[in-house]
Amino acid sequence: MNPHILVPVIGYLLGSIPFGYLLVKSTQGTDIRAVGSGNIGATNVFRKSRIGGLLTLILDGGKGYLAVWIAGALGADLTWQSIAAVSAIIGHIFTVWLGFKGGKGAAVGVGSFLAVSPLAAGTTFLVFILTAVLTRYISLASILGTATFPLWIQLQHEPAPILICAAIGAALIVAKHHENIRRLFAGTENKFNFGRR
Numbered sequence: 780m781n782p783h784i785l786v787p788v789i790g791y792l793l794g795s796i797p798f799g800y801l802l803v804k805s806t807q808g809t810d811i812r813a814v815g816s817g818n819i820g821a822t823n824v825f826r827k828s829r830i831g832g833l834l835t836l837i838l839d840g841g842k843g844y845l846a847v848w849i850a851g852a853l854g855a856d857l858t859w860q861s862i863a864a865v866s867a868i869i870g871h872i873f874t875v876w877l878g879f880k881g882g883k884g885a886a887v888g889v890g891s892f893l894a895v896s897p898l899a900a901g902t903t904f905l906v907f908i909l910t911a912v913l914t915r916y917i918s919l920a921s922i923l924g925t926a927t928f929p930l931w932i933q934l935q936h937e938p939a940p941i942l943i944c945a946a947i948g949a950a951l952i953v954a955k956h957h958e959n960i961r962r963l964f965a966g967t968e969n970k971f972n973f974g975r976r
Contacts, residue, residue, distance in 0.1 A: 783859050790846040790863035794870025794887055797877055798838040799824040800833050812877075819874075820882035822917045822971070839882070840890030843867040847894035857895060859939075861944035864891035868948045872955055883955040885921040888948050892928070895941060897933035915970040918959035925952045 799819040803834050805810040807827065815823045821839060825832025826952040843864065850863035874881035887905075893900040907924035913919055962968035 783853065783855050783904040786850045786853065786855050786859050789849055790866030790869035790891075792875075793842045793846045794867030794891075795876055795881070796842055796870075797874050797881060798842070798910075799831075799835040800877065801857065801881065802835055802838075803827055806831065807849040815975045818882055819877070821886055821954060827953055831869075836886050839871065839886035840893070843871075843887040843889070843891030844894045847891050851894070856946075858940040860895050861892075861941045863943050863949075864888075864895055865948045867891045868951055872951060882922065884948075885925060886953040888928070888952050892948070896932055896935055896937055896945075899928065899935050899937070901947075902931045903928045906969075911971065915972075916963065916968055917962060917971045918956055918968060922956050922960065925949045 784940055797819050799821065800811050803809050803814075803824055808828070811817075811824055811827065815826045817823070821832045821836035824835045835880075846863045846867040846970045847860045850860045855863070868891065871887040872881050873879040889900050889904050889907075892903075903924045906927055907920045910920035910923050914920070914974060923927050929942060929946045932942050937945075949968045961969060
């Protein structure tokens with residue numbers, strides 16, 4: 780059997796691990812989906828616990844990176860590694876463990892493509908940080924960072940399959956932010972509090 784067939788399966792299953800949900804449930808006995816925005820990602824977890832939010836961010840990014848690393852260890856080329864990255868994003872957004880309802884995929888996207896194109900992913904993360912600091916809208920930072928990611932991939936002259944996977948991943952993440960986009964236009968989106976808790 781061609782081991783590359785396992786790449787999207789492994790990517791999806793790793794991406795499906797709902798770290799935010801598990802961390803809050805195990806430490807506070809609370810279902811994070813019933814708190815704040817109802818999202819299982821780092822931003823919502825951060826509202827409950829600063830440390831938990833940071834751990835969720837690291838673990839979500841890490842599972843994406845690991846999915847791509849495993850693909851490479853199986854001998855997969857950059858095209859298949861990019862497929863692993865997209866699979867991890869899909870797994871996070873549509874996690875099988877929570878009724879196919881998961882997070883928004885931004886952290887997983889950065890982590891997974893960091894293993895494919897580090898400079899492009901790093902530039903995306905820089906756009907995120909600058910936007911978040913200047914506006915305090917995490918959703919806007921995620922949207923702008925993600926939307927510009929395919930541009931950085933193209934400027935790096937990466938092969939077409941990688942650009943296509945980057946565009947698919949970016950489209951999924953931005954689409955998942957549709958409610959945030961609506962609130963941003965309406966002026967009702969909440970700004971993020973970076974203070975301690």
